[in-house]
Every structure is written in structure tokens, then in C-alpha cells.
Amino acid sequence: MKSKFWIFSLLISTVMIGGCSAGDAQPENESEKNQAMDHTKMKPEQKMGDMEEMEGHMNHVNPPALNDSTEENELAVPPLLEPKDGSYPITAQQGTTELFEGIQTETYGYNGSFLGPVIRIKRGDAVTFKTRNGLTEPTTFHWHGLDIPGKGDGGPHQIIEPGETKYVKFTVNQEASTLWFHPHQKGITAEQVYKGLAGLIYVEDENSQKLGLPDHYGVNDFPLVFQDRQFDDKNQLNFKAVHNDDGTIGNTLLVNGTLNPKLTVGAEKVRLRLLNGSNARNYTFKLNTGDSFQQIATDGGFLNEPLEMSEITLTPGERAEIIVDFSRQKSDSDIALLNEEDTILLPFKVKKEQTNSAELPESLNDYKVTDEERSLSVSKRLELFGMGKHVTINKKQFDMNRIDFTQKQGETEIWEVYNKPDPMGGMIHPFHIHGTQFKIVSIDGEDPPEILQGWKDTVAIEPGQTVKLAVKFKNKGIYMYHCHLLEHEDNGMMGQVEVN
Helix, strand or coil: CHHHHHHHHHHHHHHHHHCCCCCCCCCCCHHHHHHCCCHHHCCHHHHHHHHHHHHHHHHHHCCCCCCCCCCCEECCCCCEECCECCEEEEEEEEEEEEEECCEEEEEEEECCCCECCEEEEECCCEEEEEEEECCCCCECCEEECCCCCHHHCCCCCCCECCCCEEEEEEECCCCCEEEEEECCCCCCHHHHHHHCCCEEEEEECHHHHHCCCCCCECCCEEEEEEEEECCCCCCCCCHHHHCCCCCCCCCEEEECCEECEEEEEECCEEEEEEEECCCCCCEEEEECCCCCEEEEEECCEEEEEEEEECEEEECCCCEEEEEEEHHHCCCCCCEEEECCCCCEEEEEEEECCCCCCCCCCCCCCCCCCCHHHHHCCEEEEEEEECCHHHCEECCECCCCCCCCEEECCCCCEEEEEEECCCCCCCCCEEEEECCCCEEEEEECCECCCHHHCCCECEEEECCCCEEEEEECCCCCEEEEEEECCHHHHHCCCEEEEEEC
16 A cells, blocks of 8 residues: 555656646647646645546556456347338437346436447448437437548537437448447537447448358347446446546446346357447457457458457457357357456357358458558648646647648548657557548558558557558548547547548
8 A cells, every 4th residue: 555655646746747738848829828737836726636637547547347247137139220211210318227137227328228229221322310319418429430421420510409300311431340329519428428328330331241241130240339337326327426537437347238248149150249338448358268269340341351369459439340150169168258357248158059150251351551542741740648637639629619630522641640648658549530431551650460450440549659540531521530538538639620
């Protein structure tokens, strides 16, 4: 305990000496000067506030352990949403959900009390989303990873008031992928997602339909939404009581909104579509048997070929599709998906039945970073910095009335994103760009690892890392780019690019 106290005291001293502003840069104007953290001129209560913030940061560095699943409940599989009268009706609503036996927890959901359905659309389709706000507070509907005109993207400009209905119309113009949707209301995104507003989007295309991959929804093709939550003594989601400005992390795991889940599968190859839907926790997924699995897709599409691996890490907002071969397992096998701390996230029960025994294709896609893209000069430079309420991009916090960058529709530019360490070492920032799927050209000047050589909309950037991205927008409009730690987003680690 004494050692922890002295370490914390040393960290406090370091930050008080070094400050939390962006390195040696001097404020350019009075506004920036007011935003800088000058500890020498702070009042005692301000210093105490920063000490609490740094303690919160330390809690984030050493997050509370998750519970092991006790396998009490069969995993809930979200319903597939079918169009009605030519549109997909999606209502954000509030209600109660029995997460704990005999107890009703107040929650939010889409078309239900908790979480949402899976929307399945196909490339080339003209699609209409009929979005309605059934909450008692404003919200937005953001289509994370979807190539969509800015006016329908669902960022903080496209507010839907309580009781209001809006239509989002677009033509699907991207390859097969697993995307998701969630609110993006300014300042309260973290809380609305925490309470349950999240759902998935499956995009299909001609390529995906001819590959012969497991695609029997809910049988050998499963969506898996991983979210950690903290419940109070009445088993309620009291967000304000547990809120952390560096990312709210809980000790209780929910998968598809199911507490203590298990998943029954056939003795066959099964496709698992993983989404890290947490506010801030990272997950490194692996099998307790030590068996390998094959990754087939990143955020925005298939890899060029199945990639064999033993573990995969996803930060908030990231997705991956993997294939696990359960035909090797006996019906009484003890097999489960774990995280890096060997916490049992999702146990599997293997039954003898199988519906698909086909081999995986050797070729899935023709993705590549072109020589032309590699030769492009950097046109946009971004610096991510800070923690808690003092997070910035290029020393600025989000302003809805300020356009930070402009870009031409259909033109590829190179964005260079640097995660500048702070006096406490810094944090991993999952960097997300709306309205596009980008290519990772390099990480610290080197080619990205194979697992990142595919379409992405969110990339984890470690402290001190510099990532170059080839970014092209197919549509016009205003789009957000931000850290996908939802509390960082709410605190202003976000900017705007206008595509024209």
C-alpha cells in the first residue's frame, strides 16, 4: 500500500511539474491559454480535481477484472430486422430488462428494451431507415462504418428530438462487412451506449454470397457484442455513479446483453462476428484450449485470405470476423472464449449436428495498398493528446461550429495521426473516421501487421505511435473523426472534416 502511495505521489508531482498541455507548445491565443492546465495558479479544489482525474486514469490502466461466465444462460441472438412498407423501422426506446433473475433493470434499446436487432442489407440496394426517438431525451442514429452521405451519418448535427421521426435514405455502396449503429449525441454518447443503445449491420455482396462461408444466421453465423458494465447494489446501470472521464469500465460482462452466457454450436466451422461494444475496455480474444482460429475480416471487409492466429485484440468500436472449427471438439469438450486475463467470456457447448462442413476458400478479397497511395504526401496531420477532460486533437477540443479539415469527394489523401504521450505515459486511442473505410498505409513507417491489412474505420494507436491512413470519401457532407473511447469523444477529442 505504501509503495502505491509513493508511486501515485510521484506521478502527481511529475504532472504538476510537466503540466498536461501538449509538450513544449505555447498557447497561441488567450483562448488556448485558458484551456491549458497551469497547476501553479490553480485553486486547491482545482488541484484536487486533477488528482481525482489522474487516479481515474490509473484505474483505467489497471481495470477491474471481469467476472467468469457461469454458463447459466443461453446466448441471446438479436433478431434480424425485416423492412416494413419499404423501410427499416428503428426506434430508440427505454424500458426494463431482466438481466438478473427476478430483477428489472432500467435500460435503453432499439426496437426493444435492451440493445438492438441486426440489419441485413446488400450492396446496390436503395435503403431507407425509418428512425424514431422514443426516449425522453435527444439522440442521434450513427451508422458506424457505413459509406453514407454526411446528412444521414447521424453525427451530433443530426439530432432527433423525443417523439420525432426521420428518414435516412441511401444506396449501399461498399463491400460485405460487419458494421454497427449507436447514438452520437454530443456530450451523452457514452451514457446512451452504456444504457443499451447498440445494434449491428450486416452488409452482403455478390462476393460474400459465393464464398461458401458459414452464413446460417443464429446457427453457424453469430453476432457477438461484448460490453462490460457495472451495476449498483440494486442491479441498476447507474452511469453517473461509475462514470470515468478516461473511459467507464465495469466488472460485469454482457454478451449480446446476456449475463453469464453460453453458446450452443454444431460440430462444424462457426463464424463469429466480434464487436467490442464497450465504452473503453480492450479485449484480447483467445480459446482456452490453445487452439488457433482463422480471421477472415476486419472492420470494413474481408482479408485477402483466412489468417490463422491464436488471439486477436479489439479496442472499442473495432470488429473482426473469425472462424472457429468445432468439428475437432467432442460434445463434452470444455471450450470457451477467454480474454487476456483468462477470464471466461463465452463458453461453448458442442452438439453433434452440423449444417456446413465446407472448407474455407483460399482467396477472399483483392484488397491492397497501391503504389500510388504509398507515394502520396501527407496532407493532414493530427496529434492526439491528453487524458480525462483535457483530451485534444491538434490542441483543440470539439466545436460544432468549426470545420477542422476539408477534402474533395472521391480523392484519396494521407492522414498522419500521432498519439503524443502525456506525463503519465498516455493511453491507446482507438481513432475512428465517419463515413469511410480507410487503408492503413504504415505504422511508425513499417507495413501494418497482416491482421490490419484490410478495410478499417477504427484503428488502435498506442502512445508514441504514428499511423498513416489512406482516406477517401465516396460521399459529400460533414463527418466526425474522434477517439472511440466514448468518454474521450464526449469530452471533446473530436474534429470535423467537410467533404465537398
